[in-house]
Amino acid sequence: MFSSVLVLVQFFFSVIIGIYFLGQLRTQQGNRDAIREDSKKELERLRRLEQIKLTQPLSEKTRPSNFNEIVGQAQGIKALQAALCGPNPQHVIIYGPPGVGKTAAARLVLDKAISMHMSPFTSESKFIETDATTMRFDERNIADPLIGSVHDPIYQGAGAYGPAGVPQPKPGAVTKAHGGILFIDEVGELHPVQMNRLLKVLEDRRVFLESAYYSSGDKNIPPHVHRIFQEGLPADFRLIGATTRAPEDIPAAIRSRCVEVFFRPLSCKEVEQIADNAAKKGGFTLDAGGAAMVARYANNGRDAVNIVQIAGSVALMEGRYHITIADLEWVIEFGQHSPRLERRIAAGSEVGVVNGLAVTADRCGAVMEIEATAEPCERGKGSITVTGIVEQEEIDGRGQKLRRTSTARAAVDNVLTVLREKGLADSDDYHIHLNFPGGAPVDGPSAGIAMLCAIYSAMYGVAVPCTVAMTGEVSIMGKVKPVGGVVSKVDAAMQAGVNKVLIPADNHQELFDTLPIEVIRVRTVDEVLLHCFGENAKRKTVSVPQTMHVMTAEGYK
Secondary structure, three states, rough: OOOHHHHHHHHHHHHHHHHHHHHHHHHHHHHHHHHHHHHHHHHHHHHHHOOOOOOOOHHOOOOOEEEEEEEEOOOHHHHHHHHHHHOOOOOEEEEEEOOOOOHHHHHHHHHHHHHHOOOOOOOOOOEEEOOOOOOOOOOOOOOOOOOOEEEEOOOOOOOHOOOOOOEEEEEEEHHHOOEEEEEEEEEOOOOOHHHHHHHHHHHEEOOOOOOOOOOOOOOOOOOHHHHHHHHOOEOOEEEEEEEOHHHHHHHHHOOEEEEEEEEEOOOHHHHHHHHHHHHOOOOOEOOOOOOHHHHHHHHHHHHHHHHHHHHHHHHOOOOOOOOHHHHHHHHHHHHOOOOOOOOOOOOOOOEEEEEEEEEEOOEEEEEEEEEEEEEOOOOOOOOEEOOOOEEEEEEEOOOOOOEOOOHHHHHHHHHHHHHHHHOOHHHHHEEEEEEEOOOOOOOOOOOOOHHHHHHHHHHHOOOOOOOOOEOEEEEEEEEOOOOHHHHHHHHHHHHHHHOOOEEEHHHHOOHHHHHHHHHHEEHHHHHHHHHOOOHHHHHHOOOOOOOOOOOEEEEEE
């Protein structure tokens, strides 16, 4: 009797358990069917979405497909190729303003390197592109798409190993770029912690990950996970970082590991070429002078393409493929584009006016007009007035404010000392006014010889030819000392219409001998005066007040 009851109870529970598992199977099957049906609907929706395509933007049509299509950056591209296309490729940082071809050049350089038989890059090498401004970063090290991270079992997204209590390494961009190139746009925007981790990877060429859930003696952990934690993930790549920041804004530690390449701003002629090309690729024609108008208002190639595209849309709405000056004027007006500041030399020479050369904040050369007047006064009652320069400026020194005094004012004192020691004139006998029109910040002593010639011109009433420009520091001994940025300055002089440039002899390069402009090396102030004033500097005798020295063929008396 008891055994019969026991069998009956077992049968009852077996039926209940069978019904439960049958229900579970039916539920799972129903879930699978529902997921399958939902997946079919989503696939169909994706197919419909993929069939919807807009036309290709003009910016994509004009994107350079080879180095020859990148306008105005021949020197920068040559430097980029030299750094990456040889047998020992280097890490690179590309500096330059927006829209001048930094990203386009970076995307093309790997293909060029692969084509070189000496290069270690192969057809399997990858180009991994990231953007530092949008790169997600968690200081708890839960996620780091650049360096890589570990999904511990307790975190969502731990993967198949989570239930088994196994930490799962997740490779970052540095490992995905192994054997190839990692391009980081706006590299200067990286989080400081990411920057330091990147430096470690560049040094070791491997990524070492850590996890509190990893134990080298845990036999449940798969062998490949053991190997990753013990030996690290491979990360042997070459970095290309692009930035619109100045070099001093990039940490010195990463700069020291990279070759620095500079892409310069585009000239009006180069932007004009880009505008013409954009119009042709968009199927438009331009009014005569249309490309030149675009170049007057576009600061870079991207701006030029955008102006042409909007003007082309205006033309298409009126049923035509010809862009008129009126179309461009409307785009410039509604877009509130400001004209470019393109410095051209004056049409004629003026007494007291000299073309100096400077380097702007974005490391580009610029022609800088310097004016001077010299009014004789009672002996010893003279004065010196300097306007147009920022004598002090406050700069952000990474968490602290620094106040810096301009060295341009000190350079003026050097010039006056040389004039006095050379017996040319005593500044105490003149009211001298030296002006830098435009009010732009002037720093550094490189305007020394230009200031000297401007003051000399005002004192003696002889003009420096308007086709001459100059740069160089003046020492109190009358020597011309080397300065920085001479290549950029000479290039700016050519763009401005100058045909003769005076530079310190120590700054001379063989490159200057191939340019369509005369580059003259000077070592002393006497040589500067001779090249600027010619016969006037050697023989001219002028009527001067009692304190002014007379110039004769034998020299200054």
